[in-house]
Amino acid sequence: xxxxxxxxxxxxxxxxxxxxxxxxxxxxxxxxxxxxxxxxxxxxxxxxxxxxxxxxxxxxxxxxxxxxxxxxxxxxxxxxxxxxxxxxxxxxxxxxxxxxxxxxxxxxxxxxxxxxxxxxxxxxxxxxxxxxxxxxxxxxxxxxxxxxxxxxxxxxxxxxxxxxxxxxxxxxxxxxxxxxxxxxxxxxxxxxxxxxxxxxxxxxxxxxxxxxxxxxxxxxxxxxxxxxxxxxxxxxxxxxxxxxxxxxxxxxxxxxxxxxxxxxxxxxxxxxxxxxxxxxxxxxxxxxxxxxxxxxxxxxxxxxxxxxxxxxxxxxxxxxxxxxxxxxxxxxxxxxxxxxxxxxxxxxxxxxxxxxxxxxxxxxxxxxxxxxxxxxxxxxxxxxxxxxxxxxxxxxxxxxxxxxxxxxxxxxxxxxxxxxxxxxxxxxxxxxxxxxxxxxxxxxxxxxxxxxxxxxxxxxxxxxxxxxxxx
Numbered sequence: 001x002x003x004x005x006x007x008x009x010x011x012x013x014x015x016x017x018x019x020x021x022x023x024x025x026x027x028x029x030x031x032x033x034x035x036x037x038x039x040x041x042x043x044x045x046x047x048x049x050x051x052x053x054x055x056x057x058x059x060x061x062x063x064x065x066x067x068x069x070x071x072x073x074x075x076x077x078x079x080x081x082x083x084x085x086x087x088x089x090x091x092x093x094x095x096x097x098x099x100x101x102x103x104x105x106x107x108x109x110x111x112x113x114x115x116x117x118x119x120x121x122x123x124x125x126x127x128x129x130x131x132x133x134x135x136x137x138x139x140x141x142x143x144x145x146x147x148x149x150x151x152x153x154x155x156x157x158x159x160x161x162x163x164x165x166x167x168x169x170x171x172x173x174x175x176x177x178x179x180x181x182x183x184x185x186x187x188x189x190x191x192x193x194x195x196x197x198x199x200x201x202x203x204x205x206x207x208x209x210x211x212x213x214x215x216x217x218x219x220x221x222x223x224x225x226x227x228x229x230x231x232x233x234x235x236x237x238x239x240x241x242x243x244x245x246x247x248x249x250x251x252x253x254x255x256x257x258x259x260x261x262x263x264x265x266x267x268x269x270x271x272x273x274x275x276x277x278x279x280x281x282x283x284x285x286x287x288x289x290x291x292x293x294x295x296x297x298x299x300x301x302x303x304x305x306x307x308x309x310x311x312x313x314x315x316x317x318x319x320x321x322x323x324x325x326x327x328x329x330x331x332x333x334x335x336x337x338x339x340x341x342x343x344x345x346x347x348x349x350x351x352x353x354x355x356x357x358x359x360x361x362x363x364x365x366x367x368x369x370x371x372x373x374x375x376x377x378x379x380x381x382x383x384x385x386x387x388x389x390x391x392x393x394x395x396x397x398x399x400x401x402x403x404x405x406x407x408x409x410x411x412x413x414x415x416x417x418x419x420x421x422x423x424x425x426x427x428x429x430x431x432x433x434x435x436x437x438x439x440x441x442x443x444x445x446x447x448x449x450x451x452x453x454x455x456x457x458x459x460x461x462x463x464x465x466x467x468x469x470x471x
Contacts, residue, residue, distance in 0.1 A: 020266050021264055021265070021266040021267055021293060021295070022264060022265055022266045023263065023264045023295055023298075024261070024262055024263050024264060025301065026297065026298060026299060026301070027263060027264065027295055027296065027297060027298055028295075028296055028298035028301075028303050028304070028305060029264065029293060029294070029295055029296075030293070030294050030296065030305060031291045031292065031293050031294070032049055032051075032066060032291060032292045032294070033290060033291045034051050034053060034064065034066070034071075034289075034290055034291055034292060035053065035064065035071060035290075036053040036054055036064075036290065037053065037054065037055060037288060037289070037290060038051055038052060038053065038271070038285045038286070038287075038288075038289050038290070038291070038292060039052040039053060039054055039055070039056070039061050039080075039081045039271075039285075040052030040061070040063075040078075040080075040081025040082055040083065040084070040094065040095075040096075040271070040272065040285075041081060041082060041083040041084035041094065041095075041141070041272045041274070041285070042084065042272050042274050042283045042284070042285050042292050043084040043085060043086050043092070043274045043283075044274065044276040044279065044283055045086045045090075045117075045276070045278070046090070046117055047067055047068065048065050048066065048067040048116075048117055049065070049066040049067070049283075049292060050063055050064070050065055050066075050074070050084055050086070050092055050116065051063070051064055051066065051285070051292050052078075052081040052084070052094070052272075052285075053073075054078075056079065056080045056098055056101065057079065057098070057101055057102075057103065058079055058098070058101045058102050058103025058104040058105075059076075059077045059078070059079060059103055059104060059105060059125075060078075060079070060103075061078040061079060061080065061081050061096075061098075062075060062076040062077070062078060062122070063075040063078070063081070063084075063092070063094060063113075065116065065117075065119075067117075072121075072122075073121075073122040074092070074113060074116055074119050074122060074123065075092075075094065075111065075113055075122065075123055075124075075125055075128065076122045076123070076124055076125065077105065077106070077124040077125040077126060078094070078096050078098070078107070078111075078125050079096055079097075079098025079099060079101050079104045079107045080096060080097050080098025080101065080107070081094060081095070081096055081098075082094070082095040082096065082097055082139050082140045082141050082142070082152075083095060083140065083141030083142055083143075083152075083183065083184075083272055084142070084272075084274070085142050085143055085144045085149070086116070086144075087144055090114075090115055090116055090117045090118070091112055091113065091114050091115070091116060092112070092113045092116035093110060093111070093112050093113075093130070093142050093144065093149070094110070094111050094113075094142070095109070095110050095111070095136065095139035095140065095141065095142050095151060096108065096109065096111065096125070096139060097136070097137065097138050097139045097140065097154075099133055099134055099137075100137075105125075105126050106125050106126045106129060106133045107125075107133060107134075108133060108134045108135065108136055108137045108138075108139060109129050109130065109131045109132065109133050109134065109135055109136050109139060110129070110130040110131050110136065110139065110142055110149075110151055110165065111125055111128040111129060111130065112128055112130050113128060130165065130169055131165065131169060131171055135171065136151055136153050136163065136171075137153065137155060138153050138154045138155045138156075138160075139151060139152070139153055140152040140153065140154045140181060140182045140183070141182060141183050141184050141272075142184075143184040143185070143186055145186045145192075145210070147167065148164055148165065148166055148167065149164075149165045150162055150163065150164060150165075150174060150184055150186070150192070151163045151165055151171070152181045152182060152183070152184055152194070153181065154178075154179070154180040154181045154182060154197075156179060156180060156199075157179050157198070157199050158177060158178075158179065159178075159179075160177075160178030160179045160180060160181040160196065161173050161174075161175060161176045161177075161178055161181065162174045162175040162178070162181065162184070162192075162194060162208075162212070164212075174211075174212040175194065175208060175212045175214075178194070178196050178206075179196055179197060179198050179199065180196070180197040180198070180199075180201075181194060181195065181196050181197075182195040182196070182197060182203075182226070182227070183195040183226075183227045183228055183229075183272070183273065184228075185228045185229050185230050185237070186230070187230040187234045187235055187237075188230075188233075188234035188235050189235075190209050190210035191207060191209070191215075191230075191235075192207070192208040192209065192210060192212075193205055193206070193207055193208075193218065193228045193230075193237060194206045194207075194208060195226050195227060195228055197224060197226065201223075201224040202220075202221065202222065202223075203220075203221075203222035203223060203224060203225075203226030203241050204217055204218075204219065204220040204221075204222065204226075205217070205218040205219040205220075205222070205226070205228050205237070205239060206218065218237065218254070219239055219254065222239070222240075222241030222242060223241045223242070223243065223249070224241070224269070225240050225241045225249050225267065225268075225269050225270040226239070226240060226241030227239070227240040227241065227270050227271075227272065227273040227284070228240075228273065229273040229274060229275040229282060230275060231253060231275065231282075232275070232277050232280050235255075235256050236253050236254065236255055236256070237253070237254045238251060238252070238253055238254075238263065238273065238275065238282055239251070239252050239253075239254060240252075240267060240270045240273065240284070241270075244262070244265040244266075246265065248265050248266045248267060248268075249265070249266070249267030249268060249269075249270065250262055250264065250265045250267065251263045251264040251265075251267060251282070251284075251295065263295065264295050267284070267286065268286040268287065268288075268289075269286060269287040269288075270284050270285065270286060270287075271285045271286070271287050272284065272285045276294075278307075279294075279296065279305065279307045280296060280297045280305075280306060280307060280448050281294045281295060281296035281297065281305060281307070282294065282295045282296075297448065297449075298312075299312040299313065299449050300312050300313070300314065306448045306449055306450070307448055309450065310356060310358055310368075310440055310442055310445070310450060310452065311440050311442065311450055311451075311452035311454060312448075312449045312450050312451075313345050313449055313450065313451040313452070314451075314452055314453075314454045315342045315343040315344075315345065315451070315452070315453050315454070316342070316343075316453070316454060316455070317340040317341065317342045317439070317441065317453040317454060317455035318340060318341045318342070319339075319340050319341055320338075320339070320340040320439065320455035320457050320470070320471065321337070321338070321339045321340060321457075321470070321471055322336075322337065322338050322437075322439055322455070322457055322459070322468070322469075322470035322471075323336075323337040323467070323468070323469050323470070324336050324337075324428065324430060324467070324468040325466070325467050326466060326467075327428070327429065327430055327465060327466050327467065327468060328429070328465060328466050331427055331429075332402070332425055332426070332427045333425060333426075334423075334425075334426040334427070334428040335422070335423065335424050335425075335426065336357075336367075336421070336422065336423040336426055336428065337420070337421070337422055338357060338419075338420075338421045338439060338441065339419060339420040339421070340418075340419065340441075340453065340455060341411075341416055341417065341418050341419070341453075342416060342417060342419070342441060342443075342452075342453025343415060343416045343453075344410075344414070344415060344416060344417055344443070344451070345451045346451060348410075348417065348443055348444070350371075350373065350384055350392050350394065350406075350408060350443075351373055351374065351375055351383075351384040351386065351392065352373050353373050353443070353444040353445065353446060353447070354370065354371050354372045354373040354374075354384075354445055354446075355371050355394075355406065355408075355419075355421075355441060355442060355443060355445065356368070356369065356370050356371065356440070356441070356442030356445040356452075357369045357371070357421055357423075357439075357440070357441060357442075358438075358439070358440040358442070359428075359430075359437060359438075359439055360437070360438040360439075360440065361430070361433070361434030361435075361437060362433065362434055362435060362436060362437075363433065363434075364434070366428060366429070366430055366434055366437075367401075367426070367428050369398060369400075369401040369404070369423065369426075370398075370445055371394055371396075371398070371404055371406060371421075376394075376395075380396070381395070381396070382395065382396030382397065383395075383396060390409055390410040390414075391407070391408065391409040391410070392406075392407075392408045392409075393405070393406065393407050393408075394406040400426070400427045401423050401425075401426050401427075402423055402424050402425025402426045402427075403423065403424040403425055404421070404422070404423050405421070405422045405423075406419070406420070406421045406422075407419065407420045407421075417443075419441060419453075421441070430468055431465065432461065435459055436456060436459070437456075437457070437459055437470065438454065438455070438456050439454070439455045439456075439457065439470070440452050440453070440454055440455075441453040455470075457470035457471050458470065458471065
């Protein structure tokens with residue numbers, strides 16, 4: 001059993017001061033605006049962000065989905081939202097603890113919205129109950145785990161509990177004797193972390209196993225902004241509720257051996273946390289804000305999240321050669337040649353990962369062509385073929401890019417790769433306004449830490465602007 005950990009000023013139990021969030025090196029902060037004041041929970045999946053909105057009251061709160069199509073309400077008629085979670089089939093789960101507020105028609109329970117990614121209009125909360133209205137009087141958070149879900153019920157001193165809710169909608173008490181229990185997190189090895197606030201709003205992170213057996217106090221002495229989530233590795237705990245020397249709230253990462261490092265400071269009153277493994281970023285809501293905030297990994301420190309960055313581990317392309325012919329009308333006739341040599345930072349197999357070609361103009365993205373992985377198929381006449389132990393070729397046709405041919409070869413020491421990439425029939429326009437040009441060959445386009453070769457060659461136009469040559 002772990003002993004309680006007290007971390008002095010870093011995790012002092014005082015109210016954090018609001019400030020601009022500043023991430024530690026290797027991380028960046030981004031925000032997504034919301035139409036109303038954030039409430040309750042936040043969760044992300046499949047490119048969609050779900051955020052609670054409104055002010056507490058009978059039927060006055062709601063949930064919005066923010067995605068490439070814009071912002072739309074998906075659940076209305078809620079009262080006092082708690083946390084959210086998403087099931088793998090796209091069903092959205094939310095909890096509400098405002099069923100006793102004047103005007104409420106349902107509440108104090110768990111709600112489930114099916115097909116939340118594709119729902120076309122708002123659905124009223126009444127009728128979405130997983131458990132009967134009123135069955136979880138102080139519902140604070142929901143956590144979906146294998147074959148069941150956990151729901152925290154912050155009823156107060158000695159009455160707080162964590163419920164286990166079966167797939168059939170049956171609830172039983174998993175953990176009792178808690179206080180104002182709030183957030184939940186589930187990690188590798190069946191670790192269940194529970195945020196519990198005492199009568200003085202001092203927070204602690206308690207650890208249990210999947211069956212509700214107490215393992216110890218992970219952290220104590222936290223402010224009322226205490227929250228917890230697991231990092232991408234499933235073992236590092238991300239915790240809010242501490243205070244930095246400048247008086248602002250902190251986000252810290254706690255390794256399994258107890259080592260604590262600050263990941264961000266400047267946090268205000270945090271009401272919910274959600275870690276998105278697919279994007280390697282932690283979402284958080286601050287009370288009173290009109291935005292959701294994400295703290296994401298940013299390996300090269302360029303202010304772009306790794307998952308959105310085509311190049312996080314860059315190597316310079318030596319002897320670069322770029323030739324683009326048949327620029328201008330008619331569209332879709334350009335031919336592109338890009339060749340050179342770039343170092344390898346890790347093992348490389350284009351049959352698994354494919355490659356990516358980007359032409360970044362001075363003020364716009366001119367071309368972004370993803371050449372997928374996959375073994376060559378005689379049926380589709382596309383894919384990769386290995387030539388001996390150190391070389392690969394690709395041929396195929398891609399929408400907007402046209403016919404593509406690629407040749408790759410490792411150097412004798414395996415530390416670099418020679419490449420030649422041709423396209424024919426590409427939709428591409430370039431002009432003097434696009435210079436200087438940056439050319440990127442991505443070597444593992446789907447990776448969160450994407451390696452690539454980068455060239456910034458000198459370019460000149462010829463033949464009345466219809467040919468571009470760069471070296």
